[in-house]
Every structure is written in structure tokens, then in C-alpha cells.
Amino acid sequence: MSATDSVIQIADEGSVKKITFTQKSIIDETVIHQIGKDIIGVIDSMAKPKVLISFGGVDHLSSAALGVLITCHNRVRVKDGQLYLSDIPKPIFEIFKITKLNKMFQIVDTSDAALKNFK
Numbered sequence: 001m002s003a004t005d006s007v008i009q010i011a012d013e014g015s016v017k018k019i020t021f022t023q024k025s026i027i028d029e030t031v032i033h034q035i036g037k038d039i040i041g042v043i044d045s046m047a048k049p050k051v052l053i054s055f056g057g058v059d060h061l062s063s064a065a066l067g068v069l070i071t072c073h074n075r076v077r078v079k080d081g082q083l084y085l086s087d088i089p090k091p092i093f094e095i096f097k098i099t100k101l102n103k104m105f106q107i108v109d110t111s112d113a114a115l116k117n118f119k
Contacts, residue, residue: 007031008038016050016118017042018111025060036068040075049081050118054111056087066101073105082106084114
């Protein structure tokens with residue numbers, strides 16, 4: 001495939017799939033589309049998904065990326081799963097607050113804290 005293969009890393013943390021980004025800027029439409037496909041693939045592969053998306057090291061996030069996150073949230077909810085977002089830098093968290101997405105998503109400060117919240 002292309003360089004988009006390395007945009008996210010998926011790790012098993014017990015029964016939780018932890019997704020981290022390998023790029024600081026998540027703004028390219030092609031990359032965002034691939035990220036969406038990859039994360040949806042992870043969600044669809046689980047009967048009752050438990051997914052943690054960590055934004056550690058991400059400096060820029062486009063509105064299209066927010067759309068992908070909403071799609072992922074809805075997909076997890078339909079399957080009665082859990083989705084947590086963690087390690088969100090303050091400038092990006094401000095975008096979540098402005099768009100009121102901080103009320104939609106389960107957001108915690110760190111990946112470790114998020115892993116403790118899964119049931």
C-alpha cells in the first residue's frame with residue numbers, strides 16, 4: 001500500500017484496541033480517509049468493540065478528521081461497545097469544546113486512565 005499504512009498504529013491492550021497516530025498533522029484528505037477505513041475495520045472486527053484512540057503527539061487535526069471520529073463513535077455505539085479518546089493536546093481539545101464534541105465522546109487525560117475505564 002502507500003505511506004498511509006504508517007499513519008496509525010494498532011496495539012492490543014488486553015481486550016482493548018489502542019490506536020495511536022504516527023503523524024503530527026492529521027489534515028490530508030487521503031490520509032484521513034485511510035485512517036477512517038482502518039479504524040472502522042478494527043471496530044467491525046470486534047463483536048463489542050473496546051477502542052482507545054490516543055492523540056499524543058498530534059498537533060493539527062482537520063474538521064474532516066472530526067467527521068471520521070463521529071462515524072467511529074456511531075459505529076461503536078451501534079455495536080454496544082466503548083470508545084475513549086485520550087492524550088488530546090490543549091489546542092485540539094479546544095476544538096472539541098467549541099464544536100461540543102467533548103460532550104459526545106468519552107475523553108480522558110491519559111491512555112492509562114482510559115484503559116482503567118473500560119468494562
